[in-house]
Amino acid sequence: xxxxxxxxxxxxxxxxxxxxxxxxxxxxxxxxxxxxxxxxxxxxxxxxxxxxxxxxxxxxxxxxxxxxxxxxxxxxxxxxxxxxxxxxxxxxxxxxxxxxxxxxxxxxxxxxxxxxxxxxxxxxxxxxxxxxxxxxxxxxxxxxxxxxxxxxxxxxxxxxxxxxxxxxxxxxxxxxxxxxxxxxxxxxxxxxxxxxxxxxxxxxxxxxxxxxxxxxxxxxxxxxxxxxxxxxxxxxxxxxxxxxxxxxxxxxxxxxxxxxxxxxxxxxxxxxxxxxxxxxxxxxxxxxxxxxxxxxxxxxxxxxxxxxxxxxxxxxxxxxxxxxxxxxxxxxxxxxxxxxxxxxxx
Numbered sequence: 001x002x003x004x005x006x007x008x009x010x011x012x013x014x015x016x017x018x019x020x021x022x023x024x025x026x027x028x029x030x031x032x033x034x035x036x037x038x039x040x041x042x043x044x045x046x047x048x049x050x051x052x053x054x055x056x057x058x059x060x061x062x063x064x065x066x067x068x069x070x071x072x073x074x075x076x077x078x079x080x081x082x083x084x085x086x087x088x089x090x091x092x093x094x095x096x097x098x099x100x101x102x103x104x105x106x107x108x109x110x111x112x113x114x115x116x117x118x119x120x121x122x123x124x125x126x127x128x129x130x131x132x133x134x135x136x137x138x139x140x141x142x143x144x145x146x147x148x149x150x151x152x153x154x155x156x157x158x159x160x161x162x163x164x165x166x167x168x169x170x171x172x173x174x175x176x177x178x179x180x181x182x183x184x185x186x187x188x189x190x191x192x193x194x195x196x197x198x199x200x201x202x203x204x205x206x207x208x209x210x211x212x213x214x215x216x217x218x219x220x221x222x223x224x225x226x227x228x229x230x231x232x233x234x235x236x237x238x239x240x241x242x243x244x245x246x247x248x249x250x251x252x253x254x255x256x257x258x259x260x261x262x263x264x265x266x267x268x269x270x271x272x273x274x275x276x277x278x279x280x281x282x283x284x285x286x287x288x289x290x291x292x293x294x295x296x297x298x299x300x301x302x303x304x305x306x307x308x309x310x311x312x313x314x315x316x317x318x319x320x321x322x323x324x325x326x327x328x329x330x331x332x333x334x335x336x337x338x339x340x341x342x343x344x345x346x
Contacts, residue, residue: 067209
């Protein structure tokens with residue numbers, strides 16, 4: 001039996017995110033798993049971390065909005081395209097021989113912290129119920145719609161240059177940023193400031209929060225596992241709670257755990273707190289983010305029963321002095337096999 005968990009794919013540049021999900025859906029449905037989802041779609045040419053959520057783990061996908069994303073990017077100077085990446089239609093080409101390393105390092109300083117970006121016209125941003133790329137593909141007939149697109153603020157937590165090759169006009173950098181950030185727009189905007197134009201020529205997502213490439217697997221490996229034993233596929237999964245690093249941790253007695261797993265609230269005096277949440281205010285709003293149910297993330301805990309089984313997330317109601325169930329993950333008949341402790345010894 002396949003457990004609930006997270007499969008970390010290392011998406012190749014010649015696979016779309018849809019292709020990756022389709023392969024995983026087939027492989028896991030052949031093993032009896034019905035619920036499969038993915039977090040953080042990558043553009044077709046991009047590579048790197050693509051988390052696939054299996055079974056009940058699909059219910060924690062919304063929590064990934066707390067996680068920063070880290071990318072390794074290569075930028076090509078002297079070229080501008082309609083898609084802001086090297087795979088688009090070339091619009092303009094300029095010499096870059098006058099650009100200096102000092103100039104690059106000076107200009108890139110302004111791309112850290114809170115910055116303003118204009119969403120690319122070839123993007124999934126929705127306007128009047130449709131994606132921008134739908135309007136862009138229809139040409140000038142929708143120019144009035146494209147002209148109404150508004151700039152957006154995003155947060156760049158880290159941005160550091162890894163390599164500058166002025167002979168070839170290439171810049172390699174890595175960036176950690178908030179959701180909604182377009183790395184290819186950073187390339188184009190930096191190219192404008194350098195006076196020669198620029199476009200993204202390679203992109204790898206190296207992590208989403210605590211999910212990185214160290215436990216990743218290529219989608220081709222999954223495609224070849226249709227007739228392999230369940231255990232081999234199961235061993236590739238991360239425990240569902242592994243990614244919830246921002247939340248606190250709490251453990252409750254077995255009888256209270258059964259009650260909690262039925263959706264009931266538990267008195268705080270009946271729970272042993274192991275760690276507190278580490279959720280910071282949103283840098284764009286200054287407010288603590290909330291989930292879809294309006295519950296502040298700095299009051300949400302990973303809940304375990306005393307034998308080590310992760311049973312869900314709880315919301316601390318300080319006014320009523322109780323832990324309320326936010327999401328329950330472990331059914332009452334969870335096989336003993338799944339009652340495994342995570343790397344954090346509880």
